[in-house]
Amino acid sequence: MIxxxxxxxxxxxxxxxxxVLTRRNALILFMCVELMLNAVNLSFIALSRLHxxxxxxxxxxxxxxxxxxxxxxxxxxxxxxxxxxxVDLGRIRLLRG
Amino acid sequence: MGTFYTVHxxxxxxxxxxxxxxxVTRRNPVAAALWLVNVMFALAALYVMLGANFLGAxxxxxxxxxxxxxxVFVVMLLNLGENDVKERRSMGAALAASIIAGLxxxxxxxxxxxxxxxxxxxxPVDEDALAPMANSLFTEHxxxxxxxxxxxxxxVVGAVVLAxxxxxxxxxxx
Numbered sequence: 001m002i003x004x005x006x007x008x009x010x011x012x013x014x015x016x017x018x019x020v021l022t023r024r025n026a027l028i029l030f031m032c033v034e035l036m037l038n039a040v041n042l043s044f045i046a047l048s049r050l051h052x053x054x055x056x057x058x059x060x061x062x063x064x065x066x067x068x069x070x071x072x073x074x075x076x077x078x079x080x081x082x083x084x085x086x087v088d089l090g091r092i093r094l095l096r097g
Numbered sequence: 098m099g100t101f102y103t104v105h106x107x108x109x110x111x112x113x114x115x116x117x118x119x120x121v122t123r124r125n126p127v128a129a130a131l132w133l134v135n136v137m138f139a140l141a142a143l144y145v146m147l148g149a150n151f152l153g154a155x156x157x158x159x160x161x162x163x164x165x166x167x168x169v170f171v172v173m174l175l176n177l178g179e180n181d182v183k184e185r186r187s188m189g190a191a192l193a194a195s196i197i198a199g200l201x202x203x204x205x206x207x208x209x210x211x212x213x214x215x216x217x218x219x220x221p222v223d224e225d226a227l228a229p230m231a232n233s234l235f236t237e238h239x240x241x242x243x244x245x246x247x248x249x250x251x252x253v254v255g256a257v258v259l260a261x262x263x264x265x266x267x268x269x270x271x
């Protein structure tokens with residue numbers, strides 16, 4: 001089952017990459033990043049069946065960092081929205097030159 | 098591993114993958130968020146099937162419960178509809194993105210296939226898995242744990258500072 005779980009994790013991670021590359025809505029982009037973090041968590045948990053409980057401890061850390069990232073990231077989206085009135089990443093291009 | 102186990106493993110795997118694909122393709126952010134909740138529930142089931150019962154519960158509580166509520170809350174706060182963001186990438190860009198993601202998937206699957214995983218014996222699932230995990234968390238990973246608490250504090254303060262309206266903007270408005 002470990003190998004199959006790793007397969008599922010790889011596919012989910014690739015779907016997350018696909019979303020990050022194609023979507024322009026900043027909120028959906030964040031959701032795709034969360035999906036990638038979840039895929040990595042799945043492989044940590046699968047491999048913890050082979051290598052001991054440290055993998056599960058690491059998943060706890062990843063979840064904490066993901067929560068912090070979601071809070072700060074959404075606050076950034078909120079303040080960008082106040083300034084530009086949009087979350088369209090194609091229209092937020094101050095640094096593009 | 099019995100047939101019952103295998104069938105349910107693939108059921109939840111398929112559920113996760115289909116919901117993830119649906120999430121990536123939805124135009125409406127609320128629909129995308131709900132599909133992501135679906136992915137997280139399926140993953141929680143997979144965690145339990147892999148012997149991580151506590152993390153399955155945490156997944157439902159923290160990810161599906163807390164983080165996704167924050168997402169939906171922000172979507173509702175910004176009052177975003179389907180047509181507020183123009184997904185106007187060209188077909189070429191979408192094709193290139195699909196090729197890159199497909200290549201990544203193929204590469205990962207190839208690497209996983211070539212690993213001699215099945216030769217190693219599986220560790221037994223501990224029914225009371227919380228105790229070894231807590232032991233590891235509070236001894237081996239104690240520094241990381243403490244640093245994480247500082248990180249959460251910084252994130253809370255940072256989120257409040259970023260999301261609050263600046264005094265300058267208020268004065269300009271009034």
